[in-house]
Amino acid sequence: MNLIRVKRVHCLSLLACEGTRERGDLGEIRSRGTVSTNQIRLVEIFSSIQGEGVLVGRRQIFVRTYGCNLRCTYCDSPETLKESGIPRQCRVETVPGSWTFEGRESLTSQDDLNAIIRGYLTEPHHSLSITGGEPLLHARFLREWLPDVKAMGLKTFLETNGFLSRHLEGILDSLDYISMDWKAPTATGISPEATLEAHREFLMTATRRGNTEVYVKMVVTPSTSEAELLTAVETIRAVKDSMTLILQPVTPFGTETKGVTPQKMIRFHALASHLLQDVRVIPQTHKMMQLL
Ligand code: SF4
Numbered sequence: 001m002n003l004i005r006v007k008r009v010h011c012l013s014l015l016a017c018e019g020t021r022e023r024g025d026l027g028e029i030r031s032r033g034t035v036s037t038n039q040i041r042l043v044e045i046f047s048s049i050q051g052e053g054v055l056v057g058r059r060q061i062f063v064r065t066y067g068c069n070l071r072c073t074y075c076d077s078p079e080t081l082k083e084s085g086i087p088r089q090c091r092v093e094t095v096p097g098s099w100t101f102e103g104r105e106s107l108t109s110q111d112d113l114n115a116i117i118r119g120y121l122t123e124p125h126h127s128l129s130i131t132g133g134e135p136l137l138h139a140r141f142l143r144e145w146l147p148d149v150k151a152m153g154l155k156t157f158l159e160t161n162g163f164l165s166r167h168l169e170g171i172l173d174s175l176d177y178i179s180m181d182w183k184a185p186t187a188t189g190i191s192p193e194a195t196l197e198a199h200r201e202f203l204m205t206a207t208r209r210g211n212t213e214v215y216v217k218m219v220v221t222p223s224t225s226e227a228e229l230l231t232a233v234e235t236i237r238a239v240k241d242s243m244t245l246i247l248q249p250v251t252p253f254g255t256e257t258k259g260v261t262p263q264k265m266i267r268f269h270a271l272a273s274h275l276l277q278d279v280r281v282i283p284q285t286h287k288m289m290q291l292l
Contacts, residue, residue, distance in 0.1 A: 038110045040141040041066040041086075043079050043133070044292075045113075046093035047120040050129065051286025053179050053246050054215050055157065058126040061117055062292070065132040066106065070161050072187045074219055074256040080133030092116060096123070097291060110145050117152060127155035127176065136160055139167035146174035162216075165202040178206050182218040182232040186225065196231060203239045215244040220268055222250075222258050233272045244278040251284045 044064035050056055066080055066087055078084060090108060091101040104112075117128065128149050135142065135158060149156055155176040160168070162180040182199055185192045206214045216236055218229070236243050247268055249260040265281050272279040286292070 037140045037144055039107050040110075040113070040138050040145070041106050042090040042108050042113075043077075043087050043106065044091050044093075045116055046292045047096040047123070047125065048093075048292045049286060049289070050126075050157075051284050051289070051291065052248060052282060053217055054213070054244055054280075055127065055177065056282055056285055059124065060157065061120050061125055061128045061154070063113070063117075063128065063130050065130065065135045065138050067137050068132055068134045068161070069137065069163060070134070070183065070188050070190070072161075072183065072219075073223075074187060074221060074250050074253055076251065076253045077131075077133060078254070093292065096120070099292070110141075110148065113145070114148055114152070117149070117154075121152065125154060127157045129157045129159060131159040134161050134164065136164040136167040139164075139170055142171045143174070146171060150174065160202075162202040163198045165198070165205040168202065168205050172206070172209050172212060175209075175212050178212055178214045180206065180214065180216050182216050182236075184218065184221070184224045184228045184232075186223040186228065187219065187221060192228075192231065196235060199232075200235050200239070203236065203243075207240055207243075214240075215246060217246040217248055219248045219250050220260050220265065221256055222260055222264075224260075224268075226268075226271060229268055229271060233275045237275050241275070242277050244280065245272055245276050247272065247279065247281045249281070249283050251287055 042063060043066050045062065047061050050058045050060045064077065064080060068081055071081070075081070079087070087106040089103040090106045092104055094100050094102050130142065146156055156174060157177040157179065158175050159179045160181070161183055180202060183190065183195055185195050188195070203214065206212065216232065218232055233245065236245060247265065249265055250256050252259055269279055269281050
């Protein structure tokens with residue numbers, strides 16, 4: 001598989017095959033503790049307003065998983081990455097919007113997670129967002145747990161970097177929404193060929209089930225080129241030309257210190273709209289409101 005040749009992908013064993021991928025990621029964690037299919041390592045749980053993508057403005061419960069197979073220049077969740085160490089604690093916001101947290105053991109059982117979620121359900125929520133990190137690294141847990149989420153009356157929303165299509169297969173039936181990030185090679189260091197192959201395969205898998213709404217989100221940085229945009233657009237179009245593409249101007253963070261000019265966003269929107277039916281520019285609105 002081309003991905004194995006990529007230089008800057010961390011945890012290369014994740015990219016060989018599904019079984020190896022999961023062993024490659026979780027082996028380290030298992031060797032230190034007791035991760036089983038009814039436990040998941042989390043870094044954050046909270047209730048907020050979705051600030052990105054097609055569900056912007058919807059009330060959601062967010063479950064942020066630990067670990068990622070990529071290292072994007074604009075990553076705003078560095079606490080989910082392995083360099084930050086295996087987390088001992090998961091922070092849980094006690095009152096939505098308060099930025100007041102209680103620390104809990106990071107390794108969380110299905111029952112404990114359900115109890116925390118029920119605690120938020122005194123107020124109506126549209127859906128539950130599984131975010132990260134890369135949630136699909138925890139596909140075996142998700143397969144067991146997502147039916148519980150639906151039984152609580154919540155729709156399920158997966159945010160993913162779109163590289164682990166085989167992990168997706170096992171949980172696709174339990175997903176109402178998939179937000180797939182299109183990762184520009186200039187942001188990940190992964191070769192254009194490997195990126196294209198991984199994202200095309202992922203989108204084809206994701207759209208196999210007609211009842212799951214799938215859209216693509218592309219973070220646009222000052223380095224993102226028109227060629228990268230067009231590669232994404234043509235691939236999306238080949239899979240499904242009615243699929244929504246969200247162009248998200250980068251919020252400066254980490255090594256990304258500059259934003260994108262308005263002219264660039266207008267030009268990118270026009271280029272994409274020649275080939276796709278539904279292209280939207282949406283920045284990270286939760287950050288404007290100082291929400292988690
Ligand atoms: S895929 Fe997401 S969590 Fe992983 S490095 Fe990129 S931005 Fe961060």
